Amino acid sequence: MSENTEFKSVEHILEKLSIDDKNTIKNVLYGKNTYELTISKDALDLAKQFNIELKTCGFQCQKEQTRLPKVVRVGIFQHKTPRETWANILEMREAMFKIAANAIEVAAGAGVNVFCLQEAWNMPFAFCTREKQPWCEYAESAQNGPTTIFLAVLAKKYNMVIISPILERDEVRNDTIWNTAVVIDNHGDYLGKHRKNHIPRVGDFNESTYYFEGDTGHPVFETEFGRIAINICYGRHHPLNWLAFGLNGAQMVFNPSATVGALSEPLWGIEARNAAVANGYYTFAINRVGTETFKNEFTSGDGKSAHKDFGHFYGSSYATAPNGTRSEGLSRTENGLLVTQLDLNLCRQVKDHWGFQMTQRLDMYADLLPKVIKHDYQPQIIKKQ
Amino acid sequence: MSENTEFKSVEHILEKLSIDDKNTIKNVLYGKNTYELTISKDALDLAKQFNIELKTCGFQCQKEQTRLPKVVRVGIFQHKTPRETWANILEMREAMFKIAANAIEVAAGAGVNVFCLQEAWNMPFAFCTREKQPWCEYAESAQNGPTTIFLAVLAKKYNMVIISPILERDEVRNDTIWNTAVVIDNHGDYLGKHRKNHIPRVGDFNESTYYFEGDTGHPVFETEFGRIAINICYGRHHPLNWLAFGLNGAQMVFNPSATVGALSEPLWGIEARNAAVANGYYTFAINRVGTETFKNEFTSGDGKSAHKDFGHFYGSSYATAPNGTRSEGLSRTENGLLVTQLDLNLCRQVKDHWGFQMTQRLDMYADLLPKVIKHDYQPQIIKKQ
Numbered sequence: 001m002s003e004n005t006e007f008k009s010v011e012h013i014l015e016k017l018s019i020d021d022k023n024t025i026k027n028v029l030y031g032k033n034t035y036e037l038t039i040s041k042d043a044l045d046l047a048k049q050f051n052i053e054l055k056t057c058g059f060q061c062q063k064e065q066t067r068l069p070k071v072v073r074v075g076i077f078q079h080k081t082p083r084e085t086w087a088n089i090l091e092m093r094e095a096m097f098k099i100a101a102n103a104i105e106v107a108a109g110a111g112v113n114v115f116c117l118q119e120a121w122n123m124p125f126a127f128c129t130r131e132k133q134p135w136c137e138y139a140e141s142a143q144n145g146p147t148t149i150f151l152a153v154l155a156k157k158y159n160m161v162i163i164s165p166i167l168e169r170d171e172v173r174n175d176t177i178w179n180t181a182v183v184i185d186n187h188g189d190y191l192g193k194h195r196k197n198h199i200p201r202v203g204d205f206n207e208s209t210y211y212f213e214g215d216t217g218h219p220v221f222e223t224e225f226g227r228i229a230i231n232i233c234y235g236r237h238h239p240l241n242w243l244a245f246g247l248n249g250a251q252m253v254f255n256p257s258a259t260v261g262a263l264s265e266p267l268w269g270i271e272a273r274n275a276a277v278a279n280g281y282y283t284f285a286i287n288r289v290g291t292e293t294f295k296n297e298f299t300s301g302d303g304k305s306a307h308k309d310f311g312h313f314y315g316s317s318y319a320t321a322p323n324g325t326r327s328e329g330l331s332r333t334e335n336g337l338l339v340t341q342l343d344l345n346l347c348r349q350v351k352d353h354w355g356f357q358m359t360q361r362l363d364m365y366a367d368l369l370p371k372v373i374k375h376d377y378q379p380q381i382i383k384k385q
Numbered sequence: 386m387s388e389n390t391e392f393k394s395v396e397h398i399l400e401k402l403s404i405d406d407k408n409t410i411k412n413v414l415y416g417k418n419t420y421e422l423t424i425s426k427d428a429l430d431l432a433k434q435f436n437i438e439l440k441t442c443g444f445q446c447q448k449e450q451t452r453l454p455k456v457v458r459v460g461i462f463q464h465k466t467p468r469e470t471w472a473n474i475l476e477m478r479e480a481m482f483k484i485a486a487n488a489i490e491v492a493a494g495a496g497v498n499v500f501c502l503q504e505a506w507n508m509p510f511a512f513c514t515r516e517k518q519p520w521c522e523y524a525e526s527a528q529n530g531p532t533t534i535f536l537a538v539l540a541k542k543y544n545m546v547i548i549s550p551i552l553e554r555d556e557v558r559n560d561t562i563w564n565t566a567v568v569i570d571n572h573g574d575y576l577g578k579h580r581k582n583h584i585p586r587v588g589d590f591n592e593s594t595y596y597f598e599g600d601t602g603h604p605v606f607e608t609e610f611g612r613i614a615i616n617i618c619y620g621r622h623h624p625l626n627w628l629a630f631g632l633n634g635a636q637m638v639f640n641p642s643a644t645v646g647a648l649s650e651p652l653w654g655i656e657a658r659n660a661a662v663a664n665g666y667y668t669f670a671i672n673r674v675g676t677e678t679f680k681n682e683f684t685s686g687d688g689k690s691a692h693k694d695f696g697h698f699y700g701s702s703y704a705t706a707p708n709g710t711r712s713e714g715l716s717r718t719e720n721g722l723l724v725t726q727l728d729l730n731l732c733r734q735v736k737d738h739w740g741f742q743m744t745q746r747l748d749m750y751a752d753l754l755p756k757v758i759k760h761d762y763q764p765q766i767i768k769k770q
Contacts (some may be wrong), residue, residue: 372632383606
């Protein structure tokens with residue numbers, strides 16, 4: 001399907017229903033009671049000027065008697081690759097920096113406190129090619145690389161926590177490469193990093209050719225705007241990965257991704273949302289957008305002819321509250337910024353309401369899993385004698 | 386909301402869109418490539434006669450070179466309580482048996498091999514009342530109780546595996562009560578039982594007043610039509626419960642439930658579907674349907690006035706294939722039978738495609754969980770020094 005035949009979004013189609021019908025099924029499909037945020041005219045104008053679709057979503061939360069509200073605005077940004085994939089890396093990086101700077105400026109105008117970019121945000125998603133060069137040259141130091149240095153200035157300027165998923169080069173440790181999310185705090189200081197735990201080996205996602213399973217565990221980053229974790233892309237298919245971030249206390253888990261329609265689109269609205277419900281935190285699913293064409297052709301392991309593009313990255317980035325209510329998605333076709341307003345207190349309120357944290361019988365599974373990984377594990381099968 | 390103001394289904398509303406629009410968003414919301422089954426006129430007529438909505442859904446699967454297809458038809462049935470909730474228990478049971486016999490006769494006519502009823506299917510869902518009598522009288526022996534004896538005859542007659550979720554009385558062990566699913570094989574023999582692992586303490590689900598966390602682990606029942614497990618109702622909120630059935634080799638996991646709109650409807654389409662994708666098996670989510678009114682009023686712990694009904698059980702039973710493709714739901718308002726046709730080979734095909742079974746790093750979580758349950762566990766928090 002070529003770029004210009006892609007439809008805009010599910011929500012755009014649902015708009016064709018009567019208001020009553022739309023509201024009725026949106027209550028089922030999206031959950032209830034979100035509201036739109038008031039955004040300054042300056043920020044709206046800026047978004048328009050930069051061709052960024054700006055959507056907002058506020059999640060409801062009860063007032064408590066003993067805790068003050070902890071209201072946070074979170075921005076997630078999806079964007080296209082602004083140059084031909086084969087553009088010079090320095091030039092591409094500059095163009096990417098410009099795009100991010102624009103989005104962050106809009107986000108700042110919209111009052112965003114925490115901002116997250118898509119997976120490997122400053123490069124084409126070139127892992128489909130299996131070529132090592134020049135793509136490995138995009139890898140850079142998490143703490144001192146050009147991207148972190150660039151974003152740190154903006155984080156400080158706008159008092160904003162920024163999550164920057166990049167290809168990491170660990171020069172100190174034998175030049176290893178990782179798929180990493182860098183967290184920069186709102187004073188512009190490097191807070192830490194998380195390396196992608198689960199690496200795909202499916203379709204054009206030849207990522208295991210480039211980097212390995214992360215060795216950073218399940219860190220939760222304590223910031224002035226709440227406790228943050230990052231479940232990078234394919235990790236969203238693994239409920240245990242989501243669980244571990246929750247067990248470490250995350251209140252907001254970001255899922256910066258790059259995924260295409262034929263492979264995953266029916267699952268996109270399910271997985272990050274299920275994780276929010278199961279673990280009592282907010283989730284933010286961010287997908288790349290647009291179609292990226294490469295210079296050299298490659299095959300996809302599906303018996304089809306060699307070709308030069310990866311398929312359409314369908315955007316559709318969205319947020320979910322711990323009660324399962326989700327925002328609308330950003331479009332399937334354009335650069336977009338979703339600004340959500342949330343109260344961190346909702347995490348504990350939902351946990352207290354549903355009680356999953358207490359009914360989950362973690363001891364039973366802590367007993368089971370070490371048995372299952374042993375080679376002599378006998379599955380619990382009941383059959384006729 | 387009263388019974389007759391309930392809307393019929395999400396799908397019924399989507400029918401109002403143009404065919405192109407409907408197909409476009411159904412590909413996103415439901416996944417691709419299901420087909421309708423051919424059902425004999427006799428079975429269709431019988432369903433009509435019994436006022437059972439009959440829907441069908443076939444899931445696609447590739448042919449393999451070394452394994453024959455393992456095609457199975459699965460029937461799931463949702464139904465209302467056919468008498469006033471305060472009807473004499475013997476009379477209610479007879480009425481319930483009649484409903485089940487009708488549905489099983491239709492299912493047999495539709496070629497069903499495995500049939501599953503809803504949670505506590507032969508009684509009103511009376512746990513909202515917190516009254517012990519007469520409701521505890523519904524509890525009966527899993528192996529030798531009247532319900533198992535009744536269904537065993539039909540299982541043998543129709544060569545059908547029947548899953549029967551009931552309130553269990555273990556007379557041998559001090560009259561304990563459990564929420565249990567009984568599995569009867571296609572020869573009419575009792576194969577075994579599973580007791581609900583996770584018990585809710587939320588809203589009108591006062592189930593922990595009646596029975597406790599199950600002690601049967603995560604059994605998978607090997608039948609002539611595939612390996613079956615049952616995740617009863619609230620267990621669907623716990624990804625670890627779904628995981629454990631998968632680790633034990635389940636190919637089809639049933640989620641017999643009883644849940645109402647205000648509490649869970651936006652999550653209904655998410656959880657069983659996410660589990661199918663994450664674990665590489667088929668799932669079947671079955672919800673009770675209709676509104677049940679009780680003789681004595683009760684409160685719901687939500688500050689509202691005492692009342693006599695539990696809210697509307699919204700039906701919407703559905704099935705999901707391991708690739709995430711789901712069937713349409715049964716209606717939100719009527720008794721219904723969903724007949725799906727599936728090939729068990731798809732489970733392994735999807736696992737081989739996505740590779741979740743190999744990328745899940747079970748060893749990492751087998752190491753983590755025993756640490757987390759210790760009182761001195763220190764969450765992995767990264768904060769500024």
